[in-house]
Amino acid sequence: MSDDWRTATAQRARELILQADPEIEEEAKWRKPTNPDGVPTFSRDGIVCTLETYKDKVKLTFAQGASLDDPAGIFNASLDAGTRRAVDLHEGDELDAEAFQALVRVAVARNQAS
Template sequence: MKKSGSQESKSPSQLIDARIEELGDWRGQMLSRVRALVKEADPEVVEEWKWRGVPVWEHAGIICTGETYKTVVKLTFAKGAALEDPSGLFNSSLDGNTRRAIDLFESDAINEPALKNLIRAAIDHNQAKSKKKKAPAAARAKAQK
């Protein structure tokens, strides 16, 4: 992304807006649509801008990233390997133990209900993990009383 003004003074949402506008083609449209679906699936989602220009959506941890390449918009789910994918959306990064991705090409239609369900499953997974981390501390505090 070309730097126009100080990126540090812009919010992550503004930086994502700028990326979508800068792309100006099907990738920007696809990223914009995915972004809208993430927000529809989770109105409390937090947008971040990480790793030198990658849109990231978080709720109790990273849900997914939205990377753009010449021929693909890639949604990488941070804990995708732990998620059920009954609709078979994951089509990339299938060999790893942690992440899974969805490569969206120019002519692809998005299975919107399935993607929203996958986003919600990622949030549920993140929340379950954060509860497990908090539980031992709470148990120790209770035991000390």
């Protein structure tokens, strides 16, 4: 990942996730030759979300997003997926920190209720 807007955006998202629930654990999953660093995955009692960087966006995919309340409308991608929902952040996008952290906490609560 180059040191550009994507790096800063991914780092900010990572900080917000870990601040939302200090017991969330981050680990790299799904390592492969084309992605030796793997996918940053945030879990607490199951996967909460993943953080991926693409050429044109940073994508935060919530594993059980389709079953989460999102009153602030943070989800803007994978809206037709059966289970997941995602947040795509493009250059210049501002992530609503308070609403995003509330969504992370709802995802943790859903995992703990399962």
